[in-house]
Amino acid sequence: MTIHILNGFVYGGLLYILSVGLVLIFGLRRVVNFAHGGLFMVGAYVGYAVALHAGFFTGLAAAIAVLAAIGILLDIGVFRPLQRHDPLLTVLVTFGILLILEDLVRSIWGKDYVTVSVPALLSGNVEFLGLQYPVYRLMVIALALVTMAGLTLWLKRSAIGLHVRASSVDAVTTAMQGVNTDRVSATVVGIGAALAGMSGVVAGPLLTLSPSMGSYILVDCFIVVVVGGLGSFTGAFLAAMAIGQIHNFGIVYLPWAASSIPFLIMIGVLIWRPQGLAGGAST
Amino acid sequence: MTLLSFRDVASYYGSARILDGVSLEVGPGERIGVLGRNGVGKTTVANTILGIATMKAGRLEIGGREMKAPRHFDAAHAGISIVPQGRRIIPVLTVRENLQLGAATRRPGPWTVEAIYDLFPILRERADRPGTALSGGQQQMLAIGRALMANPDLLVLDEPSEGLAPVIVDQLVDVLNRLGRAGTAIMLIEQNIGFVRDVVERYYVLSKGRVVDQGRLDGVSLEALKAHVSV
Numbered sequence: 001m002t003i004h005i006l007n008g009f010v011y012g013g014l015l016y017i018l019s020v021g022l023v024l025i026f027g028l029r030r031v032v033n034f035a036h037g038g039l040f041m042v043g044a045y046v047g048y049a050v051a052l053h054a055g056f057f058t059g060l061a062a063a064i065a066v067l068a069a070i071g072i073l074l075d076i077g078v079f080r081p082l083q084r085h086d087p088l089l090t091v092l093v094t095f096g097i098l099l100i101l102e103d104l105v106r107s108i109w110g111k112d113y114v115t116v117s118v119p120a121l122l123s124g125n126v127e128f129l130g131l132q133y134p135v136y137r138l139m140v141i142a143l144a145l146v147t148m149a150g151l152t153l154w155l156k157r158s159a160i161g162l163h164v165r166a167s168s169v170d171a172v173t174t175a176m177q178g179v180n181t182d183r184v185s186a187t188v189v190g191i192g193a194a195l196a197g198m199s200g201v202v203a204g205p206l207l208t209l210s211p212s213m214g215s216y217i218l219v220d221c222f223i224v225v226v227v228g229g230l231g232s233f234t235g236a237f238l239a240a241m242a243i244g245q246i247h248n249f250g251i252v253y254l255p256w257a258a259s260s261i262p263f264l265i266m267i268g269v270l271i272w273r274p275q276g277l278a279g280g281a282s283t
Numbered sequence: 284m285t286l287l288s289f290r291d292v293a294s295y296y297g298s299a300r301i302l303d304g305v306s307l308e309v310g311p312g313e314r315i316g317v318l319g320r321n322g323v324g325k326t327t328v329a330n331t332i333l334g335i336a337t338m339k340a341g342r343l344e345i346g347g348r349e350m351k352a353p354r355h356f357d358a359a360h361a362g363i364s365i366v367p368q369g370r371r372i373i374p375v376l377t378v379r380e381n382l383q384l385g386a387a388t389r390r391p392g393p394w395t396v397e398a399i400y401d402l403f404p405i406l407r408e409r410a411d412r413p414g415t416a417l418s419g420g421q422q423q424m425l426a427i428g429r430a431l432m433a434n435p436d437l438l439v440l441d442e443p444s445e446g447l448a449p450v451i452v453d454q455l456v457d458v459l460n461r462l463g464r465a466g467t468a469i470m471l472i473e474q475n476i477g478f479v480r481d482v483v484e485r486y487y488v489l490s491k492g493r494v495v496d497q498g499r500l501d502g503v504s505l506e507a508l509k510a511h512v513s514v
């Protein structure tokens with residue numbers, strides 16, 4: 001039992017790190033970023049490829065850096081020029097980018113599944129809550145908590161965090177105060193993409209790598225964002241943990257329904273509380 | 284040197300021309316009024332400085348430097364802070380955070396959060412409340428405080444008396460006169476002629492996107508001015 005709950009938190013933690021980037025980007029750009037799954041997948045492959053030569057942690061650092069750069073380019077090259085157009089157009093473009101990224105990865109690394117092993121430093125088990133539990137999995141939960149704490153501190157305490165919160169609700173008034181909101185957007189999309197890349201690398205040893213892994217997890221990610229309330233950070237955390245639990249218990253006890261339960265929850269939330277569980281409350 | 288100068292400026296929203304050859308100037312420490320009826324283009328003067336309305340002809344200078352296509356954040360860095368019509372307090376930020384947002388330019392000067400609290404003590408009492416939990420008059424003070432946090436040379440206020448009780452407007456007169464004596468230039472966009480008279484020394488009257496009258500206030504009767512804004 002405990003082990004299933006812990007596994008649920010591992011998947012939930014992964015989903016949180018991925019979804020919170022989506023929430024950040026949506027909050028600022030009002031863009032539903034389908035490319036986010038692609039960023040996750042590219043992060044996983046960049047981490048894998050670098051890790052082959054330089055080890056897991058160098059791979060992690062490289063993926064974060066590469067994805068941050070891709071995110072900044074995405075904001076400057078796609079979101080900024082399209083900001084005055086129909087949001088549907090931007091959604092379609094991000095969907096196109098997802099497909100392009102999948103093709104690109106397929107042509108470089110092939111379409112076969114790739115497995116990544118747990119880094120030596122974090123291999124093995126440790127005694128936790130009365131059972132032997134993989135160190136790596138515990139570290140994933142810890143990383144999700146650290147990410148949440150770090151983002152909260154950054155948003156609440158730093159000057160840029162203040163500018164991010166302000167421009168999420170009123171970009172024009174924020175800019176009038178002398179804030180370069182274009183730069184704020186590029187920073188935020190860069191951070192969101194870097195988080196997607198980080199979760200991709202971290203997912204490597206847990207899931208198998210394939211070019212379609214991004215579109216696959218993106219579905220759960222959207223469910224998290226809708227259930228948590230678009231633009232809500234706390235909501236995203238709670239929803240990710242809940243979806244992680246449901247995902248895991250579903251696989252164990254109701255394998256035939258495992259993939260549809262999250263959808264049913266999302267539909268229920270959309271009917272009963274369309275603003276999301278934590279929506280309406282700020283951040 | 285002038286702090287702000289419009290010369291034959293034409294400004295547009297899309298293809299709609301709103302300002303049709305406006306010229307005006309504000310020098311250091313000057314206090315001017317911009318008057319006119321609803322919809323004549325008063326806010327568009329501020330929006331042109333901010334690059335929200337697009338300038339397609341004429342010349343705009345801020346702090347003596349020509350601005351061909353100002354971006355929203357340029358004016359604040361160049362020493363012009365704008366208190367927008369409707370105040371536009373950021374609801375998800377506290378009173379203190381709304382003030383801190385105004386310090387984004389890091390322009391040096393006397394204004395700090397503490398100095399703003401001394402000017403408007405009610406803001407100190409409400410520091411940790413959401414900015415939009417304040418009354419209309421308090422939100423106007425917050426909007427002025429936020430603009431001052433950039434330590435501007437010129438403070439532009441767009442209809443600050445709108446929706447406020449006369450006693451609150453009297454307080455605003457006091458505050459603006461104190462700022463004026465301290466050397467901050469003021470451009471007061473208003474329809475409340477009594478308020479304008481108590482603050483400014485020179486005025487422009489806008490009608491249909493053009494300056495139709497201007498001059499010094501002394502010697503001009505209240506009635507003559509009111510004729511420009513009454514319907």
Ligand SMILES: Nc1ncnc2c1ncn2[C@@H]1O[C@H](COP(=O)(O)OP(=O)(O)OP(=O)(O)O)[C@@H](O)[C@H]1O
Nearest residue numbers: 296299301319320321322323324325326327328368
């Ligand atoms: N964003 C916009 N897009 C298109 N037209 C606009 C926009 N903002 C204002 N207008 C139009 O421009 C004209 C001038 O508007 P402006 O807001 O400058 O008037 P104003 O003098 O400030 O009026 P008020 O006293 O009501 O504030 C009006 O006809 C208005 O409908």
Ligand SMILES: [Mg+2]
Nearest residue numbers: 325326327368
């Ligand atoms: Mg106006």
